[in-house]
Amino acid sequence: MIPEIGHYALVLALLMAVVQGTLPFVGASRGNVAWMEVARPAAYGQFLMIGLAFVALTWAFVVSDFSLQVVIQNSHSLKPMLYKVSGVWGNHEGSLVLWMVMLSGFGAAVAAFGRNIPPTLKARVLGVQGLVGVGFLLFMLLTSNPFVRVFPAPADGNDLNPLLQDPGLAFHPPFLYLGYVGFSVAFSFAAGALIEGRVDPAWGRWLRPWVLIAWASLTMGIAMGSWWAYYELGWGGWWFWDPVENASLMPWLAGTALLHSAIVVEKRDALKTWTILLAVLTFALSLMGTFLVRSGVLTSVHAFAVDPARGTAILILLLLAVGGSLLLYAMRAHTLKVGGVFAPVSREGALVLNNLLLSVSCAVVLIGTLMPLVLDAFGHKISVGAPYFNFITPFLAIPLILVMGVGPFLPWKRADLGAVLPRLGVAALLTVVAILWALWAHGVKPVMALVGAGLAAWAFCGAFAEIAERIKLFRIPLGDSLSRAASLPRGAWGTALAHAGLGIAVAGMVGTSFWLSEEIRVMKVGDQTPLAGYTFTLDKVEELRGPNYVTETGTFTIRDGDDLVATIDAEQRWYPVAKMKTTEAAIHTTFVSDLYAVLGDRTEDGTGWVVRLYHHPLVPWIWFGSIVMVLGGLLSLSDRRLRVGVPQKRAAPVRGPVAQAAE
The missing domain is CATH 1.20.120 (Four Helix Bundle (Hemerythrin (Met), subunit A))
Structure with a gap:
């Protein structure tokens, strides 16, 4: 019933x-x-x-x-x-x-x-x-x-698929969907504005909170999915350029550009048509992710369905929504009034460059994701994997992060770059210190690791340098600076947190990508394996029974010299109903690194197990930085100026003698 x-x-x-x-x-x-x-x-x-x-x-x-x-x-x-x-x-x-x-x-x-x-x-x-x-x-x-x-x-x-029998399923999809679907509101605002023929600063102010909610939710969803894959699949990595991972990254990139573009509409009444187009394309990319996981056009651990009929129905829905809105855009975009003009070197110019780089990054990921599917439909099989993305991404990420540090210091409409750059002197000095630390700790190679360390420090330090500039830190008495800090809008603090969080996450990506230590070998009970200055000992392997699975659990002891660091358990589970094996990685985490062990299959003689051991420097910073980014978004959302439907308070006029006389 x-x-x-x-x-x-x-x-x-x-x-x-x-x-x-x-x-x-x-x-x-x-x-x-x-x-x-x-x-x-x-x-x-x-x-x-x-x-x-x-x-x-x-x-x-x-x-x-x-x-x-x-x-x-x-x-x-x-x-x-x-x-x-x-x-x-x-x-x-x-x-x-x-x-x-x-x-x-x-x-x-x-x-x-x-x-x-x-x-x-x-x-x-x-x-x-x-x-x-x-x-x-x-x-x-x-x-x-x-x-x-x-x-x-x-x-x-x-x-249920054993890979999905994990707490990650309880949190990752809801946040991901909250982000995907949240961009539908931006799409609706864009379509409504086109029908009405009105896009102005007030429209940008109404739009921005909904984009902020969607962006923060999608950021959290992607971070949770990355963490889930990291500890559940036993691959030892946090991102694999899987097509469905890319399907969540593309609306995030477009949504980030949309968020910054809406700021320009609100503050300067400019970039209207671009903001409308980004709102449409961001939701279109969200729908495309829905199509990829339900159409059967690809095989992925993320795929929900393999029914081509369902995929066709979603594709029709995608074409109707996007095609109809783009047709409306083509018919009505010319009616939108051109907003304020600005010089290339200005805050608007920095945001335009930021949006261009984000949009090109999104296009690069889109091409790399869809090209194999398109060519496969014509009988040509190619593989586009990590080498393609890893080669192109730095060329876009480097200028993007450099501009992110400079942009907040630029005034609206027109700026003097020569006068702005000296105000970033402390941030530049700390960036150099970070590069020198990476050089001392890990050597000159690979060079991109040093560049990445510098970019991470630049993003982090630049975010708070802008706050320091606004509160005149060390230029006025400390009490006055603290008073200024307390009176800063929450949106300013939220922006700084979001940018700093990106810097922290980039540091984590650089550390685990370039300074990873890995050891794959057969270990018997009692064997020891050195890795990155630590010693892993396989103490025992025992068979246990869970609620709906049986497991081989390997217990590892990790020592740093004679000091005990941790005892961790890695599992290989067998689900008899689903007839499927899964791995449960054992991870000892600190704030600066992860020690990671995976128990593989038994050897043919039954006396040993294939074991994968990893030392991931800075990898926790990826998810810590993502959380900081989300907190920055939520803090900005709590700013009264950004809350939907809440009018901004204005100070009451001072009633002096002149005003009283006028009455």
């Missing part, structure tokens, strides 16, 4: 999405306030119905209702409760329900918090959100219904 309620709720949600996607548009074009107001209750109702469907599907997984096909294929009665719940979105059908929860939730949030948005624009934004919801709900109900019954019901299920 409960699954039928969930199915019925999806049908009702579709009807509400149709209402949300039609009546407000008609009302906005005719000036009918009552019809425009329909958008709010329709958005709330759609969110409520999809939430009800999600609860019904979760209930089916929790109680192991094996009369539902999706539960049979992705659950088992012995599976721990955490993975029963997270298994709701660990499959194609359930993940679409979660996607729709996010999409309808954003629509309801715009309806609730967009109080300062003009009624016509708000109606059109919610109308576009409703149309996107119609497309996905139709796709779900016609091709991916999560409430399909099976009669007779089997006694048990097929279990």
Whole structure:
């Protein structure tokens, strides 16, 4: 009965999405306030119905209702409760329900918090959100219904993919979807503005918080996915240029450019058409990621489905959304008034260069990801992997980070670069110190490692140099500087944190990419292996039983000379229902490095195991820096000036004698 309620709720949600996607548009074009107001209750109702469907599907997984096909294929009665719940979105059908929860939730949030948005624009934004919801709900109900019954019901299920039976599944996809779907609001604002023919600083101010939410969520989702792959797959790395990893990176790059472009619209009433185009393309790239994991065009540990029919349906949805919006852009872009002009050397110019570099980086990743798929369709097989991306990326990342450090010091409209650069003297000095440290610790080769260390220090120090400049640190009494710091807008602190977090993450990427130590060998119980100044000893290997798996667990002791550093356990698990092996890496982490061990297969004589050992310098900084970036985004979002629907407080005018006389 409960699954039928969930199915019925999806049908009702579709009807509400149709209402949300039609009546407000008609009302906005005719000036009918009552019809425009329909958008709010329709958005709330759609969110409520999809939430009800999600609860019904979760209930089916929790109680192991094996009369539902999706539960049979992705659950088992012995599976721990955490993975029963997270298994709701660990499959194609359930993940679409979660996607729709996010999409309808954003629509309801715009309806609730967009109080300062003009009624016509708000109606059109919610109308576009409703149309996107119609497309996905139709796709779900016609091709991916999560409430399909099976009669007779089997006694048990097929279990969830063992790679997904990890706490990472509980957090990584929700944050990733929150980012993907969050950019739908930017898309809706762009389409609504094009229909209305109005893009101005107020529009940029309304847009920016939604982009910030999506960007911070996607940043967290990507970081969690990277960490998950690092410790779960046992490959010893954090990024592999997998096509689906690239599919999440591309909207992040475009979304970062969109975030900076929206700042220029808000502050200087410029870059309007570019901001509109970036809003469309960022959401298009999010939809493309959805297509890649559900179309069957690639094989990946991230892929949800291999049904070409579903892939075709998503491709049609992608073409309708993107093609329609680009057609609208071509028809209406000329009506947008040109904003303020600026010199190439200015803060606007730095943001334009920043956006160009981000956009080109996105195009490079897009070409490297899609080219093998396109050529394969014509019978030509090629492989585009890490060498391609690793070769091109530095040429774009180096100038991007250099400009990121200089840009905040430049004034709007026109700047004197010669007067600005000396203010970055301390940041430049600390950058040189970082390069010299890397040279002393690791030698002159590889040269790119020294460049990377310098860029990381430049990004970090430059972020706080701008804050130091604003509070006049060491130029006025310390108490006055602290008072200035306390009165700085939260947005300024958020920007500094986000830029500093990127610097920290870059340092982690450089450390683990260039200074990694690795040892792969056969070890027997009692064997010792030296690595990076540490000694790994395989103490024992024992067979244990988990809730729904059996495991070989290897215990390693790590010593630094005679000092005990840690005792860690690496596992190789066998899931009998899924008939699949997984590895569980053993990791001892400190703030400056990771010691990492993976237990592989037994040797043919049964006396030893293939063991992979790694020393990852600075790798924790990748995820620490990502968290700092997210905190920077959230801190900026908490700034009253950026909160949707909250008017900025203005100081009351001073009532002096002249004013009183005038009255």
